[in-house]
């Protein structure tokens with residue numbers, strides 16, 4: 319549907335006396351933070367628009383790094399970005415707060431009060447007016463209501479959860495090494511539920527880092543005897559959303575490492591001592607990670623009448639405007655954006671979030687200039703799966719030849735890293751990103767390859 323067919327106003331034309339247009343972006347993740355940074359550097363700097371980021375966290379960490387934080391191969395502090403500082407450098411305003419409600423008639427969003435660790439209020443519950451609202455609050459793990467999953471399995475949605483899992487892992491190793499009795503079956507076993515890219519990458523990364531931890535003098539643990547990683551997937555093969563060739567190559571690499579893959583296997587319950595499968599079998603495992611599926615946050619399902627799908631994503635038109643309100647846009651994982659010529663919508667992936675953020679910048683300029691909005695077209699550049707230091711496999715779209723090419727090894731690893739470099743460039747610029755990369759390479763040589771605390 320083109321923007322002109324919208325029954326609602328689609329463009330805003332400024333008058334000389336009008337206050338600057340208020341753009342409010344909720345969620346400063348892969349898409350939202352790129353958007354406010356670029357808008358702040360242009361429209362915010364020139365005073366044409368007032369750019370505000372509403373975000374419930376204080377620092378940003380690019381989500382695809384979370385499995386490395388969980389495994390302990392990355393120190394999150396080196397990659398986190400402070401929102402207040404970024405706002406100061408890039409001419410936007412940062413408001414700490416969590417979106418909890420919307421008033422479309424009065425063009426206001428409602429934010430919950432924020433509370434510190436000691437229970438004291440930091441910011442009160444408040445409302446904030448907008449002229450253009452962009453919702454970019456991402457997704458959460460979908461445990462499909464599986465019994466015990468919320469209680470005993472760790473999801474990987476936030477840096478805090480990834481750090482919590484890593485701490486549990488190190489503590490489990492220290493405990494096993496200190497105890498007088500032999501290591502129990504399952505005590506140092508890790509079950510990862512869901513063999514999408516996140517679960518698969520985590521399995522490979524953990525295989526290496528847990529051995530590194532043990533090699534730091536935990537001589538009562540034998541990696542071969544005591545440590546076991548199981549990857550459980552309900553679909554018939556791992557990486558079900560990716561081409562079969564990637565799945566086969568990855569399965570072979572995991573098998574070489576000794577990671578057990580259980581495809582075509584459903585989990586019916588998670589317990590403190592392991593995972594119960596639909597056939598009644600129990601996989602003993604005291605450390606369980608849930609990485610099977612995502613959904614948008616539940617409250618989006620009833621956000622002042624906006625249309626949402628069954629996994630709570632807001633329905634948007636190809637212009638990225640929500641179907642019922644032309645002043646409200648949704649981008650990234652929380653949006654269900656149609657894809658012309660495909661039965662499924664734009665996938666919830668970092669490259670889609672990046673492309674939508676840059677499309678959104680043009681849409682806001684068009685709105686301010688009184689020009690018609692353009693449809694978003696997703697370009698799939700391929701899929702890559704990093705198996706830590708072991709390998710990287712994937713496919714790249716060859717747009718010239720019109721089909722995907724299978725790649726593996728060093729070139730694939732470079733391509734994998736380029737997605738994060740693109741995100742960093744959008745936040746810091748190309749030259750500072752180059753300096754950061756060089757500094758990171760130099761400092762990594764002087765640090766242990768695994769985080770030990």
Ligand SMILES: Cc1cc2nc3c(=O)[nH]c(=O)nc-3n(C[C@H](O)[C@H](O)[C@H](O)COP(=O)(O)OP(=O)(O)OC[C@H]3O[C@@H](n4cnc5c(N)ncnc54)[C@H](O)[C@@H]3O)c2cc1C
Nearest residue numbers: 345347348349374381382416417455456650651666667668
């Ligand atoms: C462990 C892991 C590994 C991944 N690996 C890959 C990969 O290799 N390749 C790939 O393409 N994709 C990967 N993804 C998916 C990718 O990270 C997401 O598609 C991408 O981050 C989506 O960007 P986003 O802007 O929609 O949301 P996010 O990046 O999740 O950002 C959402 C932001 O909104 C904030 N927020 C949430 N709710 C509220 C609220 N109510 N009020 C205010 N703020 C709020 C959050 O704090 C967060 O900062 C991975 C995801 C995970 C979890």
